[in-house]
Amino acid sequence: MTPSDIPALLARIAAEDGAIGSFWQVDRDGALAARAATAGPLDGVAIGIKDNVDVAGLRTTAGIAAFRHRVADRDAPVVRRLRDAGLVILGKTAMHEGALGATTDTPGFGRCMNPLRAGYTPGGSSGGSGAAVAAGFVPLAIGTDTMGSVRLPAAYCGVIGLKPTSGLVSRTGVVPLSPRLDHVGILAATVEGAALALEVMAGDDPEDPDSRPAPPGWRALTAQPANPRGLRIGLPEAVLAAPMEPAIRTALEEAQTRLRDAGALLVPVAVPGWDLTATRRAGLLLIEAEAAALHPTLVDDPEAATPGFRAALAYGRDANGARIAKALFRLAEARAGALRALDQCDLLLMPTAPQRAFTHGTPAPVDQADFTALANVAGLPAIALPWAAADGGLPCSIQIVGRAHTEQAVCALADWLVRAR
Amino acid sequence: MTPSDIPALLARIAAEDGAIGSFWQVDRDGALAARAATAGPLDGVAIGIKDNVDVAGLRTTAGIAAFRHRVADRDAPVVRRLRDAGLVILGKTAMHEGALGATTDTPGFGRCMNPLRAGYTPGGSSGGSGAAVAAGFVPLAIGTDTMGSVRLPAAYCGVIGLKPTSGLVSRTGVVPLSPRLDHVGILAATVEGAALALEVMAGDDPEDPDSRPAPPGWRALTAQPANPRGLRIGLPEAVLAAPMEPAIRTALEEAQTRLRDAGALLVPVAVPGWDLTATRRAGLLLIEAEAAALHPTLVDDPEAATPGFRAALAYGRDANGARIAKALFRLAEARAGALRALDQCDLLLMPTAPQRAFTHGTPAPVDQADFTALANVAGLPAIALPWAAADGGLPCSIQIVGRAHTEQAVCALADWLVRAR
Numbered sequence: 001m002t003p004s005d006i007p008a009l010l011a012r013i014a015a016e017d018g019a020i021g022s023f024w025q026v027d028r029d030g031a032l033a034a035r036a037a038t039a040g041p042l043d044g045v046a047i048g049i050k051d052n053v054d055v056a057g058l059r060t061t062a063g064i065a066a067f068r069h070r071v072a073d074r075d076a077p078v079v080r081r082l083r084d085a086g087l088v089i090l091g092k093t094a095m096h097e098g099a100l101g102a103t104t105d106t107p108g109f110g111r112c113m114n115p116l117r118a119g120y121t122p123g124g125s126s127g128g129s130g131a132a133v134a135a136g137f138v139p140l141a142i143g144t145d146t147m148g149s150v151r152l153p154a155a156y157c158g159v160i161g162l163k164p165t166s167g168l169v170s171r172t173g174v175v176p177l178s179p180r181l182d183h184v185g186i187l188a189a190t191v192e193g194a195a196l197a198l199e200v201m202a203g204d205d206p207e208d209p210d211s212r213p214a215p216p217g218w219r220a221l222t223a224q225p226a227n228p229r230g231l232r233i234g235l236p237e238a239v240l241a242a243p244m245e246p247a248i249r250t251a252l253e254e255a256q257t258r259l260r261d262a263g264a265l266l267v268p269v270a271v272p273g274w275d276l277t278a279t280r281r282a283g284l285l286l287i288e289a290e291a292a293a294l295h296p297t298l299v300d301d302p303e304a305a306t307p308g309f310r311a312a313l314a315y316g317r318d319a320n321g322a323r324i325a326k327a328l329f330r331l332a333e334a335r336a337g338a339l340r341a342l343d344q345c346d347l348l349l350m351p352t353a354p355q356r357a358f359t360h361g362t363p364a365p366v367d368q369a370d371f372t373a374l375a376n377v378a379g380l381p382a383i384a385l386p387w388a389a390a391d392g393g394l395p396c397s398i399q400i401v402g403r404a405h406t407e408q409a410v411c412a413l414a415d416w417l418v419r420a421r
Numbered sequence: 422m423t424p425s426d427i428p429a430l431l432a433r434i435a436a437e438d439g440a441i442g443s444f445w446q447v448d449r450d451g452a453l454a455a456r457a458a459t460a461g462p463l464d465g466v467a468i469g470i471k472d473n474v475d476v477a478g479l480r481t482t483a484g485i486a487a488f489r490h491r492v493a494d495r496d497a498p499v500v501r502r503l504r505d506a507g508l509v510i511l512g513k514t515a516m517h518e519g520a521l522g523a524t525t526d527t528p529g530f531g532r533c534m535n536p537l538r539a540g541y542t543p544g545g546s547s548g549g550s551g552a553a554v555a556a557g558f559v560p561l562a563i564g565t566d567t568m569g570s571v572r573l574p575a576a577y578c579g580v581i582g583l584k585p586t587s588g589l590v591s592r593t594g595v596v597p598l599s600p601r602l603d604h605v606g607i608l609a610a611t612v613e614g615a616a617l618a619l620e621v622m623a624g625d626d627p628e629d630p631d632s633r634p635a636p637p638g639w640r641a642l643t644a645q646p647a648n649p650r651g652l653r654i655g656l657p658e659a660v661l662a663a664p665m666e667p668a669i670r671t672a673l674e675e676a677q678t679r680l681r682d683a684g685a686l687l688v689p690v691a692v693p694g695w696d697l698t699a700t701r702r703a704g705l706l707l708i709e710a711e712a713a714a715l716h717p718t719l720v721d722d723p724e725a726a727t728p729g730f731r732a733a734l735a736y737g738r739d740a741n742g743a744r745i746a747k748a749l750f751r752l753a754e755a756r757a758g759a760l761r762a763l764d765q766c767d768l769l770l771m772p773t774a775p776q777r778a779f780t781h782g783t784p785a786p787v788d789q790a791d792f793t794a795l796a797n798v799a800g801l802p803a804i805a806l807p808w809a810a811a812d813g814g815l816p817c818s819i820q821i822v823g824r825a826h827t828e829q830a831v832c833a834l835a836d837w838l839v840r841a842r
Contacts, residue, residue, distance in 0.1 A: 290750075323714075324742050328601065
């Protein structure tokens with residue numbers, strides 16, 4: 001990628017981000033002082049870091065009042081890897097409180113705007129990362145994704161969002177929400193950028209219990225877009241049957257047509273055990289219980305976080321063991337169903353979300369994460385790519401989910417679809 | 422294997438099992454009528470089935486009062502596979518109530534005796550399976566293993582106990598305790614028998630969400646015992662530091678000496694995140710919560726089960742979400758630690774249990790499953806093999822744990838050790 005013009009980007013952020021609010025902290029001095037010369041493909045490229053990921057010397061708030069003044073004393077390993085590859089950190093991006101929600105309207109921190117349309121949410125929880133990339137402030141931004149928090153803002157902001165296979169990217173130094181479901185991912189202007197960044201981010205970390213070495217020969221970048229001929233692409237029946245905005249359904253059908261015309265085989269597939277609503281609810285309950293276990297002091301302190309956030313954690317904390325066990329059964333069934341579906345096809349294709357961005361203040365649709373949660377539950381790689389809406393309105397987004405560690409195939413097909421549209 | 426003399430075995434059971442109590446039901450007519458002729462290696466071989474596994478037409482009680490009269494209307498898939506391979510089912514074996522405990526002293530069903538010494542427990546929860554094999558009533562018996570329930574009775578009864586990789590053997594038709602940790606395994610007189618039986622038992626089952634096809638080329642049987650030369654065998658540091666009976670420590674040292682003399686490299690390894698007590702407690706809490714979720718009607722009905730069993734399930738049911746989440750973190754850490762340890766060595770070697778069989782009526786040691794639980798938590802194959810005690814008393818037992826789907830290597834080394842002793 002082309003090295004970024006850092007002073008120009010900083011000037012644009014200074015001039016334009018007041019109206020957007022994608023950055024909560026800009027590290028002007030640090031960015032201007034960065035002098036990497038790795039000769040790698042991302043040398044000198046600007047990046048934003050979600051505000052739940054530690055960057056030494058900057059605050060890590062996670063959008064939680066109690067964490068407002070916490071300053072990281074070291075880089076998270078994933079940040080260290082980015083720096084070592086020559087990436088230039090411009091600052092910390094806005095997010096939904098505690099990464100638990102998808103509007104990035106965070107009391108006490110700010111309401112982040114969608115750069116594509118004033119008054120609209122960028123999605124979340126990595127909303128600032130999506131907005132910063134969409135506004136052209138950075139070509140890359142780190143996000144985290146527990147049920148869709150990288151892919152939803154990518155969808156609402158019309159950019160690329162890539163959530164890797166579980167264990168591939170360390171979560172050390174990242175404020176945890178649910179270790180079972182948390183992933184670090186990347187929002188990017190291009191598939192190539194996302195793949196290049198992920199190759200830098202991936203790496204074993206003994207400090208993160210779920211971290212595992214990438215398999216030998218693992219890559220995310222592809223030399224060229226996929227050739228869809230002969231690919232067997234599964235369309236999950238539960239998604240086809242789900243309510244979605246007409247423009248979203250049209251986008252999915254257009255993508256299918258392009259792929260079919262190029263020789264791919266599109267097949268409806270059952271994902272046994274994946275009930276969109278029940279799986280989402282089970283995931284949410286587990287997240288709330290895990291977050292409560294990890295952040296017990298936030299729950300009962302009225303100053304620590306918003307009443308809504310605290311109530312969610314209290315709900316998870318107080319759910320009884322039998323309810324949590326049932327949620328675990330649900331998640332195990334959905335995971336097994338995803339693996340079984342991918343025994344029968346090469347990749348899954350579906351919309352990223354059932355709707356496009358909506359206005360701030362509108363109640364968030366309960367089903368926002370219904371299509372994204374599966375990849376977290378199953379630990380599979382998933383990418384969101386923008387798809388211009390047939391009605392000329394805000395962009396739609398298409399999601400591809402692959403088998404574990406097939407980031408290269410997932411990115412290659414995403415690249416092909418971006419070009420095909 | 423040699424086909425069994427079914428009438429002779431039935432006669433022995435009729436004459437001798439009154440004092441042992443290893444069978445709760447003997448299917449004399451079914452066994453005598455069995456006329457398989459598959460020409461496979463297990464054709465005509467007698468087998469016992471633990472009483473929590475469905476055999477069509479026989480009761481499946483799981484040792485729970487409320488289930489006393491439940492008759493299975495079809496074979497569990499694993500039983501069907503055994504039948505199809507020509508194995509002859511002699512009946513249903515005794516077990517600890519609900520598979521939650523390791524003495525097989527089950528109120529209302531009977532106290533199973535260790536055939537090696539009167540008045541001693543055979544271990545559990547698959548105590549009847551261990552006793553039936555040790556008594557020579559059957560060369561093979563199915564067990565289930567959630568934290569060690571195949572390997573502990575194997576250890577106490579001086580036989581082989583093999584718990585396979587997660588997902589390899591279907592649990593459909595098996596009374597569940599904890600879907601997260603339950604495994605179906607095999608107790609056997611020889612390593613060869615266990616391996617042959619496991620090859621028959623293994624098979625994908627879409628009805629069991631955690632079932633997965635075995636990898637291509639997967640085997641359990643080996644053409645010959647392992648050659649230990651060059652093998653890197655890890656000794657978990659936490660086990661080396663744990664209290665254990667002197668005879669058990671001597672047995673472990675003898676096994677190490679044999680292996681070292683044969684050219685193996687014995688190395689202490691850290692299993693980060695595996696705290697014996699904390700992992701066992703976390704596993705137990707999860708089991709209790711899962712069992713409560715699956716068997717809600719047992720908890721509050723005084724007639725349904727013993728007060729102790731019901732109290733355990735009530736404890737899991739009533740634990741709050743934050744406690745269950747912390748237990749899940751513990752288990753995830755131990756699992757990750759086991760995988761990491763096996764990145765550094767080929768196999769793990771340790772005793773199966775910290776002690777040998779003890780007398781019925783003695784309080785069960787709390788640490789019985791401390792060495793066995795790891796393989797359940799991590800989903801790894803593990804085998805228990807008998808090791809004659811240096812003091813001439815009851816046998817000790819050595820456990821080998823391997824990487825996922827390395828049953829063949831695990832069995833090969835077990836076979837070598839059995840012969841080396």
